[in-house]
Amino acid sequence: xxxxxxxxxxxxxxxxxTGLLLLLFPVWIAFVAATHDMTAVNTxxxxxxxxxQFLVNLEQAWAISDMGTKFTNTVIVAVGVVVGKIAVACxxxxxxxxxxxxxxxxxxxxxxxxxxxxxxxxxxxxxxxAANALSPFQAMLDATGLTALIATLSGxxxxxxxxxxxxxxxxxxxxxxxxxxTFLYRQFFLTIPDELVxxxxxxxxxxxxxxxxxxxxxxRTNIAALATxxxxxxxNQYLWPLLIITDRANYGMVAVELGTLVPDQFTTGGGxxxxxxxxAGTLIVMVPPIVVVVLMxxxxxxxxxxxxx
Numbered sequence: 001x002x003x004x005x006x007x008x009x010x011x012x013x014x015x016x017x018t019g020l021l022l023l024l025f026p027v028w029i030a031f032v033a034a035t036h037d038m039t040a041v042n043t044x045x046x047x048x049x050x051x052x053q054f055l056v057n058l059e060q061a062w063a064i065s066d067m068g069t070k071f072t073n074t075v076i077v078a079v080g081v082v083v084g085k086i087a088v089a090c091x092x093x094x095x096x097x098x099x100x101x102x103x104x105x106x107x108x109x110x111x112x113x114x115x116x117x118x119x120x121x122x123x124x125x126x127x128x129x130a131a132n133a134l135s136p137f138q139a140m141l142d143a144t145g146l147t148a149l150i151a152t153l154s155g156x157x158x159x160x161x162x163x164x165x166x167x168x169x170x171x172x173x174x175x176x177x178x179x180x181x182t183f184l185y186r187q188f189f190l191t192i193p194d195e196l197v198x199x200x201x202x203x204x205x206x207x208x209x210x211x212x213x214x215x216x217x218x219x220r221t222n223i224a225a226l227a228t229x230x231x232x233x234x235x236n237q238y239l240w241p242l243l244i245i246t247d248r249a250n251y252g253m254v255a256v257e258l259g260t261l262v263p264d265q266f267t268t269g270g271g272x273x274x275x276x277x278x279x280a281g282t283l284i285v286m287v288p289p290i291v292v293v294v295l296m297x298x299x300x301x302x303x304x305x306x307x308x309x
Contacts, residue, residue, distance in 0.1 A: 034058070034280040041276045057280035065257045065281055066249075073168075074235060074254045075288075080172040081234035082227050089181030089226065090219070094211055096182075097189040098197070108186070115179045120239060130170045130244055134160035166247045175234060181226050188222050189215065224299030232289045254285045 029048075033041050036051035061067070096108050129135065138160040141147045147158050164170030192215070200210045216223075241253040248257065261278040293300070 030279045030282055033275055034283055036276055038274055038276055041279075042273060053276070054280075057276050058284065061261055061277045061281040061284060064277065065254075065260050066252070067254065067257070067281070067284060069250070070252045070254045070257045071288075073251055076168055077171045077237070077241075077253065078231050078234040080168065081175045082230045084172060084176035085178040085181050085230045086223055086226055088176055089178050089185050090211075090216070090223075092182045093185030093189050094207075094215065096186055097192075098207070098210075108182075111179050111182050113179075114177070123239065123243065126174050126240075127243060130164040130174060132160075133162040133164055133173075165244045166251055168251070170244050171237075171241060171251070171253075174240065175237070178226075178230070181230070184222055184226060185219065188219055192218070221299055221302040224296055225302070228293060228296040228300045231292050235289050258282060258285060 029046070032047055032050055034057050035054040036047055037053050037057075040047055040051060092111065096104050132138075138147075138158075141150075141158060141160070151157050164173065196214065197210070200214055205213065236255055237253060238255045241251075241256050245251045245253070245256070258278070258281050261274065261281045
């Protein structure tokens, strides 16, 4: 039993408020820096109260980083990653739960183990595949001797190539697979009663119809929770876009383009750091994920704790 006393309640609230202030203090410093000019930002001690240059700094940061194009690119990539992750996770979990085939638990654990392999660990092979997505198939043709056979019989040299660098496809596809989403969907699908599955079969529903008409409507809170997590994840991507995108004018992402505002790359006034513009750009980039989380909060919590299932 949980004991409730005024002293414990007060202590709990003090701890929570202290933690909240510690979390919000860096954000407050960034906001304050974005409201001052370059001289005030680089003067000790650090300003703790807002100035009157907020809109000016936002306008300059937006223009210098060409945020309009970068925002469009990031929205396209984030939405593409969200849709891809939800679709792949749903189909994978559907296969693991509702189809009885040999080795399905092995497949599940292989998928689950990939949680231990972040993008940074597999960055080199992923880049190699993105540089030529058809290279595995080319290797198979070469290893089996089909490339030489085709060249001998027809005189055509088979050279499969699909370059994903500097493209939306290259930004989205390597990020689509998700062990987290597969696990969430699998745990939900395991709660579906067998009677519902049998009733769908008696009504003549095939696997695809059962997935679309029954499972997806029931899992809308899971979709909302996963979409919220993955949108923030995709929006904040830095390493992968930095690696595969060289045409930043057309395919730049907002997290990467903040580099044009950091002091060691963009300086004025004889090398004086432009922290006010860097902080203004940071606030601009923070807005969409915050809006998504705020709007999806209720559904996000439902999807994680399964209160309506």
